[in-house]
Amino acid sequence: MTDLPECRDGLARSMEQRGAWPERSPWLRAAVTALPRDLFAPARLWRWDGRAYVPVDRGVDSAGWIGELYRDQDAAAVTQVTAGLPTCSLSAQAVVVDMLDSLLLEPGHRVLDLGTGAGWNAALAAWRAGPKRVTTVEVDPALAEAARASLQAAGLDVACEVANGTTGLPGGRFDRIIATYAVERIPFAWVESCVPGGRIVTPWGRLGHVALTVADDGASASGWVQGLAQFMPDRSEPGAGPDFAQVRGDAPADTARPLHRDLTALRADWNLRFAARVAAPDVRITTALDEDGTSAWLHDGAASWAVLSAAAGGPGTVHQGGPRRLADELENAWQQWEQLGGPTPYDYGMTVRPDGQFVWLNDPDTGPRWPAAPEHQQARALQSG
Known part of the structure; x- marks a missing residue:
C-alpha cells in the first residue's frame, strides 16, 4: 500500500486485532488518528539493508518512505544516522501508545516530555493535556527546530526547549514526566521535578519501560515494569564502550x-x-x-x-x-x-531513592531485590544477533 490514509487505517486495524489499543486510554486512538506519525516524520528516513543504513527519501521513494512508517506496529522508523549508527527514531506506534497509556495522562496535567525527537510523542501528549501544558526537551538543536516546526504546523501549543533532559531540566514541577530514550539509572532530578503522586514513565536499560509513582513526601518513586521494547540510549551517558x-x-x-x-x-x-x-x-x-x-x-x-x-x-x-x-x-x-518460578518482566518493579535505586520482584518491601546499575556504569543492554 502506498496511500497514506489507507496505510494509517491499516496499522490502526492491525493494532485493534492484536488488542494493542488500551481500553483504559481510549483517547489514544483518537489522538493518533488526529495526529498521525507521518505528520512528524522528516523527509528522509533510514533503512537497514543488511550491511548499513541507507536513506529512504520521500521525494524519491514515496512508497518506501510510507512503508518505513506504517509497515509494522512494532517497528521504529529511524530518522537520524550519525557515523553509521541510528541516533534518533520515531518509536514504534504500539510502543508509543503503550507508554502513553502507562503515563495515566489526564486533561490539564502539566507534562515534561524528555527526548523530543520528531515531536510526535509531545504532540500526542498535548492533544490530551491541552494547550500550554506540555514542555518537550531535546538535546540536538537541529532536531528541536524541526520538531518545533512540525508541532506549530499541527496547531499545537507546546514549549520546545534545547537542553539535556537528564542533567538540565526546565524549572517548575510537573504532574507527568515521560522519557523516550533509555537510561541505565533514573535521575533523581526527575523525581524532584515531579509532584507528589505524579507519574514518571521511562525506558530502562534499553530493554523495557517502567512507570513510577512519586511518593507523597516526594522522597522516592516506585512502580512496575510496563512492557518490553528497545530504545535509543541517553546521549549524555557514555557510549557502549569496548566491544x-x-x-x-x-x-x-x-x-x-x-x-x-x-x-x-x-x-x-x-x-x-x-x-x-x-x-x-x-x-x-x-x-x-x-x-x-x-x-x-x-x-x-x-x-x-x-x-x-x-x-x-x-x-x-x-x-x-x-x-x-x-x-x-x-x-x-x-x-x-x-x-523463583520463571517470572516475567511484568512481575518486576523499581524503586528510586536519593541514595540509590533497586529492582524488586513481586513486592517492593518483601520481595527479592537487586541493585540497579551503579552511577558510573556505562550504558549496557542485552543483545542477540
Whole structure:
C-alpha cells in the first residue's frame, strides 16, 4: 500500500486485532488518528539493508518512505544516522501508545516530555493535556527546530526547549514526566521535578519501560515494569564502550569447563533475558545460532569475558577470563530465575531513592531485590544477533 490514509487505517486495524489499543486510554486512538506519525516524520528516513543504513527519501521513494512508517506496529522508523549508527527514531506506534497509556495522562496535567525527537510523542501528549501544558526537551538543536516546526504546523501549543533532559531540566514541577530514550539509572532530578503522586514513565536499560509513582513526601518513586521494547540510549551517558573483542584481547582463558545448558532460551526467552539483565546489569550478552546450537559471548566492558560454545551431540565448553566469572554469574542468575518460578518482566518493579535505586520482584518491601546499575556504569543492554 502506498496511500497514506489507507496505510494509517491499516496499522490502526492491525493494532485493534492484536488488542494493542488500551481500553483504559481510549483517547489514544483518537489522538493518533488526529495526529498521525507521518505528520512528524522528516523527509528522509533510514533503512537497514543488511550491511548499513541507507536513506529512504520521500521525494524519491514515496512508497518506501510510507512503508518505513506504517509497515509494522512494532517497528521504529529511524530518522537520524550519525557515523553509521541510528541516533534518533520515531518509536514504534504500539510502543508509543503503550507508554502513553502507562503515563495515566489526564486533561490539564502539566507534562515534561524528555527526548523530543520528531515531536510526535509531545504532540500526542498535548492533544490530551491541552494547550500550554506540555514542555518537550531535546538535546540536538537541529532536531528541536524541526520538531518545533512540525508541532506549530499541527496547531499545537507546546514549549520546545534545547537542553539535556537528564542533567538540565526546565524549572517548575510537573504532574507527568515521560522519557523516550533509555537510561541505565533514573535521575533523581526527575523525581524532584515531579509532584507528589505524579507519574514518571521511562525506558530502562534499553530493554523495557517502567512507570513510577512519586511518593507523597516526594522522597522516592516506585512502580512496575510496563512492557518490553528497545530504545535509543541517553546521549549524555557514555557510549557502549569496548566491544567483546577489545575486552577479550588475545590472552588465554583463565578457566575452561563443560557447558551443560542448552542456551536456546537465552536467545529466545525474553523473560529470562530480562531476569539476566536485572541480575547482572553491566554484562552484555550476544547470542548466535549455528548448526551446533546456540552460543553466547559475554563481557562487562572492562576486563572480564566468557564464551559459551555449543557443540553438536554433546556438552559444549565455557571459557572465561578476567577478574570475574561472567558465565558463572549468568548461570547463577538463570538458576535463581528458575527457582523463583520463571517470572516475567511484568512481575518486576523499581524503586528510586536519593541514595540509590533497586529492582524488586513481586513486592517492593518483601520481595527479592537487586541493585540497579551503579552511577558510573556505562550504558549496557542485552543483545542477540
